[in-house]
Structures are given as C-alpha cells and as structure tokens.
Amino acid sequence: MTWNDLAQKVHKWRGVLWLNHIFPHAIRKILFFISAVALLISVTLSLPVVNMGNEFIYGVFFVGASIWLFVFMLEAYYKSYYFAGIIDRKGKADLYTYEIADILMVGAGTDVARGIFFSELGKERIIRLGIKTQDVDMFFKSRHRPIGSHILEYTGDNVTARELAKAVIEYDAELKEFLAGYGITPQTFVGAVDWVSKTHMITLQEEAWWTRQKLSRIPGIGKSWSLGYVSELSRLGNPLSESPEYKVVTITSTSEKTVDEIESILSRTNNANVLVVGENQHNMMGLVASLGRRIEQGSAYPEIEHKRMYVLYHDRIFAEAKDTQTLESLLHKMFKEAVRSEEVIIVIRDLNGFIETARSYSVDLIEFMRPYISSPLVQIIGLVEKSVFESSMRTNHNILGLFDHVSYDEKETNDSLLQIVEQEVLTIEHDVDVRFTYAAVHVASEQIGRLFATGEQLTRVHTILSELALKAKNEKHGFVTKNDVEDLLHVKTGVPGSHVSKEEKAILLELESLLHNRVVGQDDAIRAIGDALRKKRSGIGNPNKPIGSFLFLGSTGVGKTETARTLADVFFGSESDMVRFDMTEFSGADALVRLLGDFKTGKPGLLVSKLREKPYSIILLDEFEKAHKDVHDLFLQILDEGVFSDMKGEQVNARNTIIVATSNAGSDLIWNLMAKQTPPAHMRETVIDHIIDEAIFRPELLNRFDGVIVFHPLEKSHLSQVAERMLAKLSERLRDQGYHFSYSKDLVDRLVQIGSDPKFGARPIARAISERVEGAIARHILQGKIKTGDTIHISAKDLL
Amino acid sequence: MTQALLLADYMRWHYTRAFSSMWRVTNNFVYFFYNLFSISLLLHTFFAPWKMMTEQKTKGFTSLSSLFERIFGNFLVRVIGAIIRFVTITIGLIFCVGTFLCGLVFTIFWVVAPLVMVFSLIVGIRLII
Known part of the structure; x- marks a missing residue:
C-alpha cells in the first residue's frame, strides 16, 4: 500500500493533530489553570461564610466551570491519542501512535520526507542527526525531486518510525545525497529516527502516571507486618528491593528474553529452581532485579506474581554458624520458615562458592536443600559463573535434577551494548545539559565493543560518555559528535578512529621513504607494506581482520626484524609499540596454553595479556616456522577474523594490530636464486612453492597473509x-x-x-x-x- | 480541516474510545488500591503472628505455667495480627469499591458532559449580563 493509504488508516488522528495545531497544549494548560482559579475564587466568595456572592459571581462560576470542563475534555481527547502505544497492563499496545500518525499526515502530499522532518518530533530528529535546522529548511525549499505520497509503496510489516524512515530514504535519492554531505549514512538516519521514537516512548511511559505500571511503583503497606514471618531469612538476607542492582535496571532485548526464561522455569510445578549461568555477577543480578520489577508491577506470571524475593548473604550465615550443627539448624530454620510462608524466592549469589564453603563444614548443601526446594513453595535462583558451571556443575546430576539452567550470554554484545549506550546517554543528558548525535552513540557502542573486553565494557561506557558530556559542556557548544567520540577513544587507547588525521595521512603517503631511513634495500618489501597499510586506513581494507599481516622470508640479518621495528616506530609512534614473540620458545606442546592462558591454574596467556595491554601495535613472530602446529592454527584464525578467544572464552581483539611473522625457511634457495639473478617475482613464486613442498607452512596459512615478502640478501x-x-x-x-x-x-x-x-x-x-x-x-x-x-x-x- | 470536522471527530471519540479509556484507568486505580493495602497478602497471612513476636520453644520442660504462658502468648499475638489485618483489609476494600463507584459516577456524568458544558456557559453568561 502507498503512503497515502497508510495516511488514510490513521485518519482518526487527524482531529487531535489538527487540534494541537490550532490550540496547542501549552495554551490549553494556561486556560485550564485560569478557569480553575476562577472557579475556586467564585466558590469561595459564594460560601455562606464570606457571603459576597451575587449574580456576577455566580455567573463567573458557571462560565468558569464551563471553560474548565471544555479544556478538560479536550485534554482527555488529546491524551487519549497522544499516549496511544504505551503499555498499560500486560503488553496490549495500540497499533498506531501519535508520532506515526503525525509523520504520515505531514508527509502526505508532494514530499514524504517532510513527514520525518516537520512533524512534532522533527526538531528532535534533526538534533540527533547533527544537522542545522537552517540547512534542513534550505534543503526542502530548494529541492527538485521530492517523492509524493502516492508513489511510495510501503512494504514493512508493522508501521514504526524506523520502517517509515527506511522507506523514505530508500525512495528519496535526493535526501540520501543531502545526508551524505553530512556523513550520515542511510543506516544512521534510520537509527537516529528509531532512537528518537524509542526515547519518546520511554518519556511517555514515564509521564503516564495513570498506567498500572506506574501506579504499582508505590509500595503497599502491611508488607512488613508478616515480615517477621520470615525472620531468619530477613536476618540472613535482604529483600531484593534493597539491593543496589534493583535501583538501576538496564533493559536490553537479550536480558528480557533471559528473564522470560527464568520466569517460565520458576512457574513450573516442581523443581522450579533456576541456575543463571553468566559471566558477571553484577549483570546477572541485573536480570534478577528485572524479574523483581516485573513482580512489583504485576506483569509477572500468575504463578509467581505474589512472591517476594530475598537475596541471601553467605557471610552472615557463616558468621553465625561456626560448626556443622549450628549451620544445619540455622539453614533448617530458614527453610522451614520460607516454606511456611509459601511465597519466597531466595536468590543466592555465587552459588558454587556457597556450596563449597558449606562443604568445608561437612554440609552437602544441595542434598540439604532438596526436600525444601523440590516443590515450588520455596524457590531458589542461583547465580553461577560460566567457567565454574562448565567445570563443576554441568555434569552434576544432583544439581541438574533440582535446577534448570539459563545462560545469559552477554556476548551478543553489539546490539545489547548499543541499547546500553543509548540508555546511558539519556541518563547523562538528563544530568548534564548536552546532546549526543545518534552517530556518536552508534560509533561509541561499536568502538567500545571492539576495543574493550566484555567484562569492562559497561564501566567504560559510563566513564567515556561522562567525559564526553563534560567536555562538550565546558566547551560550551553542548553537542557530542561522532568525531568527538573517536578522538577521545584515540587518546585513551591509541587506536585511531575511522577518520584519518592529517599526521597519519602524511605518514601513510610517505611510508616507504620513512622506512628507508632505517632499512637498507628491500624495496619490494617496503612497497608491499605501504600498499597494505594505505588500503586499510583509507577505508577499503577489511575492518574485521588485522590492519595488515606479513610473512617476511629471508636469511638471517637482512633486515626483517629491523623493518618490523621501524614500522612500529613510524606507524605506531614508538618501537615499544611492538610485541615480540620468539617462536622457538613456543615449539612444544604447551605452546598454545602459554599463549592463551591456562584454565586450570588461571594463569593468563602471554599473547592475551600483551594484546590487551597494547591493542594497537605490531606483533612480531620471529622464526615462525619453529612454532608448534597449534600455534599456526591459532594464527590462521587470527589472520582470518582478527579475533580469538582466551582460556575463559572471552574475546581478544587483534584487529588493530599489524602481524609480522619472520622465517628463515628457504633462505638457501633465496641465495641461490639471487646468485642466478632471478627476477623478484619469479623468485618469490619459487620460494613459496618450495615452502609448500617442504611442508614448512601450509598453503592456507600462507594465503591468509596480506603479503608474503621475500627479503633479498644484501648486495x-x-x-x-x-x-x-x-x-x-x-x-x-x-x-x-x-x-x-x-x-x-x-x-x-x-x-x-x-x-x-x-x-x-x-x-x-x-x-x-x-x-x-x-x-x-x-x-x-x-x-x-x-x-x-x-x-x-x-x-x-x-x-x- | 474545518472546525466542523473536528467537532464530529471529537464527538465520535467522546462516545466511543473515551469510555474504554476511562474504564481502563478506573480499573488501574482499583488495582492500585488493592495493591496499596496489600489485600491479597494480608488475606494470605491473616492469622500469622503479628510481626513474629512469638516465643520460641526452650530446651527441656521447665514448668507447666511457662508452657501455658508461651501458648497463650503466641495465640494472642496471632489474634492481634488478625484484627489489624482485618481493619486494613476493610479500609482497602472500601477504597476499592469507592473508586469503582467514582468511576461509575464519572462515566454517567461523561455521557451528559457536553450538554452540561453548554448549559453552564449559557447560564453563566446570562447571570453576568
């Protein structure tokens, strides 16, 4: 159907939209206030006590009442449509929203793009795109090829701001050009519109105080009257509402799904206990807090709607119970109480730690809890870290019988990280009077995801965004753009953003001569390096691989290591931006463990720690042919994808490195070919064939390198x-x-x-x-x- | 869009969608009071000891009188709890029903609201002049 058809579907909204146009909300409020005051005054004057009433005053009363009623009804009319789309009760939302109707109606006509820019939220969208209003006005005044609303065919499933923006940008080439001039891609455009829409919805949800969700935020009285009913538990733990995670609930689509899973497990009729398996206790508590919120708002499953959640504190238990008997009797008391109340869910952080400590008191916690938690009268949510779960619990049938487990995979990071950044930005904008463009938000989430390990991403998001906000405020322009984000990250990590600075441009163009300052000869090698780097930094290179990867072949002392060192100096700024590994040390069976880390002892791997320390550097692998086969396989992956996993399964990022492997393999052959004055290209081929034939390196490994460079013997x-x-x-x-x-x-x-x-x-x-x-x-x-x-x-x- | 069309649209809303909105909001408020007074929780725990001021069993058997003291004390605490809860539940229910009635009254008023508005205006102007 066309845009026009859609506009027809929302014709119910034309009333409110037009009303808002001729009789804006602000004026209505003033009138409301004035008439209310008039009413109050006239009533007061008419009271028998004051007795100043006369016909005039009564008249004012009736007129005032009439006006008040008039405005009241109009406001109700407006609110009824303006707040359409928010969730009241269990997720029943209207099909269209005020925002959508606005876009559709304003865009109905000769230029659909106007719908996006000139509807009520248009100003906000313009800010988020980082464009000036005057430029937008100019564009629309002087454009030649607008898309009419009878032309645009809408093919999306549901009608959202996001889909409408997508449709517009697909059809409207002139708009695409205009935006490209500001460095705004169609993807950014759609993202910005979507974000404004989402933010608006959140604001509405907050304003609508008459929804069940908001009303139920006010806690009920009498909850503590039978608190004594679970006195042991209250002593040894705290209600969930008092835990710090409860106050700050971050909602992402991944976490919502996981909370759904937790809910359905808890609603079972037996063994309704959950093991939450994740990477980070704090984040997992966030899930639990989310569930707590659902219960509080009455939107949880009926089976658990009335449950109260308590967080257990191990240290309190073990502070009181110093021996087996006391521990057992304490736990018995606590569980008996909980069972009696029939409505408690106990949250145990670090369940494994708890089990272990109990075991040192000769108490088998799982068996102990079994009679209590087999039925849903008392339920447990246990938090376990992934590595622990994998090593000790996965095969433990006792535990698995009582618990069902849910994996919280925070590694679906990109999307969830974007949502987290979006939320954090809103909070910060609330405190500091600045605005972030959507492009800034997007690049921030992308780069933070790239540059930092999953564990530290959340804290980084907070610090980086706060810094950016304060900087923008101090510089008094109040805007944070994509470049601001990239510059700050560059300062912090040394890794440059996608926009290439002037200095770097100069280096890249002069790379060969800069390298020749220290390296003698080896023109082919140096040229190949220069080409690869220029490609990557001009944006054509693949961002999902290392910046460059080279295999330097040649006999000893011809400048292989020296070239790598010079490259570190020239490109990264210092020779210390090079991480060197002597592969002769990694020829044994333990090589991989030493590089990636040992799971059992917890020792971090050399490669992993060096990379985390210096994400932007050269990795030099000397005498690469001597490395163990496993190491070759590891680098096969690194060269291909630019990332790999350490022993804990966390991702390590090598996409900001240049990987240089050196090898003496075939040096005799090289020397012979040199003596015979073989041309360089032919020499290279012969040497490579030789290497493959001698099985020194596998062909697929050789293929992964951006360049296999033969270093000539020195003349x-x-x-x-x-x-x-x-x-x-x-x-x-x-x-x-x-x-x-x-x-x-x-x-x-x-x-x-x-x-x-x-x-x-x-x-x-x-x-x-x-x-x-x-x-x-x-x-x-x-x-x-x-x-x-x-x-x-x-x-x-x-x-x- | 003319004023007449707006009027027509408005009237249509006033006598259709407005009612469902009102009903929903009334419902929310009833639910709110139900929750505020924790009615279901209080019913659930009606005979629970008031703030768990129970006396625990002591080891061994001291005397008959202390046994009876304990039993009677615990019983009393439950009675106190039940009374307080009963009062609270009753107040809560009154609020709930009251809210419902308010909603009803408001709905009835809503039906004639436009008329009232016009009437009031006319009366008022006449009085002023």
Whole structure:
C-alpha cells in the first residue's frame, strides 16, 4: 500500500493533530489553570461564610466551570491519542501512535520526507542527526525531486518510525545525497529516527502516571507486618528491593528474553529452581532485579506474581554458624520458615562458592536443600559463573535434577551494548545539559565493543560518555559528535578512529621513504607494506581482520626484524609499540596454553595479556616456522577474523594490530636464486612453492597473509650503506661520551669485505664494528692516547 | 480541516474510545488500591503472628505455667495480627469499591458532559449580563 493509504488508516488522528495545531497544549494548560482559579475564587466568595456572592459571581462560576470542563475534555481527547502505544497492563499496545500518525499526515502530499522532518518530533530528529535546522529548511525549499505520497509503496510489516524512515530514504535519492554531505549514512538516519521514537516512548511511559505500571511503583503497606514471618531469612538476607542492582535496571532485548526464561522455569510445578549461568555477577543480578520489577508491577506470571524475593548473604550465615550443627539448624530454620510462608524466592549469589564453603563444614548443601526446594513453595535462583558451571556443575546430576539452567550470554554484545549506550546517554543528558548525535552513540557502542573486553565494557561506557558530556559542556557548544567520540577513544587507547588525521595521512603517503631511513634495500618489501597499510586506513581494507599481516622470508640479518621495528616506530609512534614473540620458545606442546592462558591454574596467556595491554601495535613472530602446529592454527584464525578467544572464552581483539611473522625457511634457495639473478617475482613464486613442498607452512596459512615478502640478501652496495649507518650510530655514542669520530672510506670497504658472506647478512659487519673498531678505540682510550674532546680517526689499518 | 470536522471527530471519540479509556484507568486505580493495602497478602497471612513476636520453644520442660504462658502468648499475638489485618483489609476494600463507584459516577456524568458544558456557559453568561 502507498503512503497515502497508510495516511488514510490513521485518519482518526487527524482531529487531535489538527487540534494541537490550532490550540496547542501549552495554551490549553494556561486556560485550564485560569478557569480553575476562577472557579475556586467564585466558590469561595459564594460560601455562606464570606457571603459576597451575587449574580456576577455566580455567573463567573458557571462560565468558569464551563471553560474548565471544555479544556478538560479536550485534554482527555488529546491524551487519549497522544499516549496511544504505551503499555498499560500486560503488553496490549495500540497499533498506531501519535508520532506515526503525525509523520504520515505531514508527509502526505508532494514530499514524504517532510513527514520525518516537520512533524512534532522533527526538531528532535534533526538534533540527533547533527544537522542545522537552517540547512534542513534550505534543503526542502530548494529541492527538485521530492517523492509524493502516492508513489511510495510501503512494504514493512508493522508501521514504526524506523520502517517509515527506511522507506523514505530508500525512495528519496535526493535526501540520501543531502545526508551524505553530512556523513550520515542511510543506516544512521534510520537509527537516529528509531532512537528518537524509542526515547519518546520511554518519556511517555514515564509521564503516564495513570498506567498500572506506574501506579504499582508505590509500595503497599502491611508488607512488613508478616515480615517477621520470615525472620531468619530477613536476618540472613535482604529483600531484593534493597539491593543496589534493583535501583538501576538496564533493559536490553537479550536480558528480557533471559528473564522470560527464568520466569517460565520458576512457574513450573516442581523443581522450579533456576541456575543463571553468566559471566558477571553484577549483570546477572541485573536480570534478577528485572524479574523483581516485573513482580512489583504485576506483569509477572500468575504463578509467581505474589512472591517476594530475598537475596541471601553467605557471610552472615557463616558468621553465625561456626560448626556443622549450628549451620544445619540455622539453614533448617530458614527453610522451614520460607516454606511456611509459601511465597519466597531466595536468590543466592555465587552459588558454587556457597556450596563449597558449606562443604568445608561437612554440609552437602544441595542434598540439604532438596526436600525444601523440590516443590515450588520455596524457590531458589542461583547465580553461577560460566567457567565454574562448565567445570563443576554441568555434569552434576544432583544439581541438574533440582535446577534448570539459563545462560545469559552477554556476548551478543553489539546490539545489547548499543541499547546500553543509548540508555546511558539519556541518563547523562538528563544530568548534564548536552546532546549526543545518534552517530556518536552508534560509533561509541561499536568502538567500545571492539576495543574493550566484555567484562569492562559497561564501566567504560559510563566513564567515556561522562567525559564526553563534560567536555562538550565546558566547551560550551553542548553537542557530542561522532568525531568527538573517536578522538577521545584515540587518546585513551591509541587506536585511531575511522577518520584519518592529517599526521597519519602524511605518514601513510610517505611510508616507504620513512622506512628507508632505517632499512637498507628491500624495496619490494617496503612497497608491499605501504600498499597494505594505505588500503586499510583509507577505508577499503577489511575492518574485521588485522590492519595488515606479513610473512617476511629471508636469511638471517637482512633486515626483517629491523623493518618490523621501524614500522612500529613510524606507524605506531614508538618501537615499544611492538610485541615480540620468539617462536622457538613456543615449539612444544604447551605452546598454545602459554599463549592463551591456562584454565586450570588461571594463569593468563602471554599473547592475551600483551594484546590487551597494547591493542594497537605490531606483533612480531620471529622464526615462525619453529612454532608448534597449534600455534599456526591459532594464527590462521587470527589472520582470518582478527579475533580469538582466551582460556575463559572471552574475546581478544587483534584487529588493530599489524602481524609480522619472520622465517628463515628457504633462505638457501633465496641465495641461490639471487646468485642466478632471478627476477623478484619469479623468485618469490619459487620460494613459496618450495615452502609448500617442504611442508614448512601450509598453503592456507600462507594465503591468509596480506603479503608474503621475500627479503633479498644484501648486495655489496647495501652492505656499504649498512656499514656506514652502523658507524654513524657508533659516532653518536662516542659523541655522547665527548669524543669526535671520523673514519676513512677504506674502513668501510674493509668492513664490507669482512662481512662479505651474504649468507649471514649484515651481522658480521656489526660484529666486526663491535669487536674490531670499538675494541681498537677502547684500547686507545685506556692507553691514554685519546682524551676527551679529541677526534678519533680510524682507518682500515687500525682494525684489529 | 474545518472546525466542523473536528467537532464530529471529537464527538465520535467522546462516545466511543473515551469510555474504554476511562474504564481502563478506573480499573488501574482499583488495582492500585488493592495493591496499596496489600489485600491479597494480608488475606494470605491473616492469622500469622503479628510481626513474629512469638516465643520460641526452650530446651527441656521447665514448668507447666511457662508452657501455658508461651501458648497463650503466641495465640494472642496471632489474634492481634488478625484484627489489624482485618481493619486494613476493610479500609482497602472500601477504597476499592469507592473508586469503582467514582468511576461509575464519572462515566454517567461523561455521557451528559457536553450538554452540561453548554448549559453552564449559557447560564453563566446570562447571570453576568
């Protein structure tokens, strides 16, 4: 059906919409107030006590009453439609809302897009998109190709703001262009409209004080009169409503589903106990608090509607019960009471810890509880951490018989994280008078999900958003944009956002020459690296893989490690932004455990901790061919997806790293091919074939690298350069000591001659300088032949 | 959109949707009072000891009189609880029924409300002039 058809369906709303237009809410309120005052005054004056009544006053009374009634009825009319769509009672909501009707009616005509921008919530949407109102007005005044409402065919299932926005942006190419000019993608546009809609709904829900949900927030009296009825439990625990999680309930779609599951288990007729298996006690308590809210609002299943929830505190129990007998009698008392009351749900945090401690008192808690909790008279919700559940409880039939378990998988993070960020932003905007654009919210949730482990994401969300808000407030413009978010995250983690800074642009374009400042020769290698990095940072690269991955092949001492180090220096800013692993240390069967961490001992893995420490760095894997096969498989995955899981199953992010593996494999072959003056491309192919044939690396592993780079053995001219660079470094060191250093050209030639076996690359030269040149200098200094401030001159004949 | 159309729309609302809305809100308030006075909970725990001021069994058998004291004391506490609860429940029920009646009255008034409004206006203006 077309937009027009939809607009027809909401024709019931045209009355209220038009009313609001000619007789706005604000004016109605004023009139309401005035007439009420007039009524009050006239009534007071007419009272026998005051007796100032006369015809005029009575007249005022009747007119006032009439006006008051008039406004009252109009307000009721307005409210009845304005609040359509909120949930009153068990989830029965109207099909259309005021907002939808508004959009449809305003958009009915020659330009559907007007519906989004000029309806009552239009201003809010414009703010969330981060555009200026004047620009929007300009756009609509001067546009050429609006989409008429008889053209747009609506294909969504239900009519929501989100779907309408989607439809509009699909049809309206001119609008798409306009938004693109602001860096707003169709996805962001739809997201922003959706968010405004959701926020509006939440506001309405809060304002509607006459709904059952809001009314039931006021607690009933008399709840404590039979509190003594469960005196033991109240002593050893607290009602759920007093726990901190209860006050701040964060609702996401994942958690709602999980709470549904918990509810249905609790509503069973026997063994209605739940084990909540998750990663984080705090988050799981959030679920429990959500359930508590449902009970309070009367929207829980009838079987548990009247139940009261108590959180048990282990320390209180074990503080009182010092031995087996006391513990048992205490627990017996508590459970007997609970059973008698017939309406208690006991929440036990860290159930496993509780069981273990009880066991040290020779009490088998599960067996102990069995007679009490088999029937739904008393029910338990136990919280267990995933790793513990997997290792000790999953196969324990005793527990499984009594409990059913529910997995709270917070790893469905992206969506839930977005919802959490959305909610947090609303709270912050409430406290600090700033506005976040939707793009900022979206990128914040995306990046926080990318950069931080699931455990710490929630706290990060809070701190980062607060910082952004305060910054915007201090800078007095009151807006937080996508760039603000990215800049802050860049400062905090060193990982740059998607918009490339000027400095980084310069580096990327000059990468080759910057690298050549320290690395001699190896033009192919350096070019390949430059290409890969430019691709990734210009946005074409795949964001779900590491920034770049390279396999450097070549004999020893030709500059493989030096290139990696230089890259760290040039690209990431410092050589310390490199994490080096010597794969010879990881050749045994325990290699994988050492990298990922040991589940049993809880020791964190080396790779995991380094990555978490420096998410934005180069990972250098030296002598990669020596690593254990498991390690190869691990990196197969890392190269492919950019993420992997540690021993606890938590995700580790390697998407902001450059992975460089080096290998001496095939170096003999390389040298032979060099001697035969093979062209580079052919050499590379031959070397790769050789590696595959010799089963040094599997083909699929080689394929995963962005570049397999063959480092050439150094030619004589290169060696000269290397020698000169090393001598220059020596010169610097001597200058620090207060000596001047100069050398003759024949020294360089002599050094090159000494280190002339290309099989060993540049190392012999380094050794020669270290042993012979430095040795000679040292002897001269000690013999007193050279003093501070002197110029030391070395020529070939001075070499030892 | 003309005023006449608005009037027609309004009238249609006034005599259809308005009633269901009113009914729903009245219901909410009745439920609210039911909850406020914890009527179901109090019924459930009607004979429970008042704030659990019961005396516990002591070990062993001390004397007959203390036994009777304990039994009588516990009984008394339950009676007190029952009385207080009874009063509360009654008040709560009165509120509930009262709310319901209010809703009823309001509904009846609503039917004639437009007329009342017009009438009141006419009367008022006449008195003023």
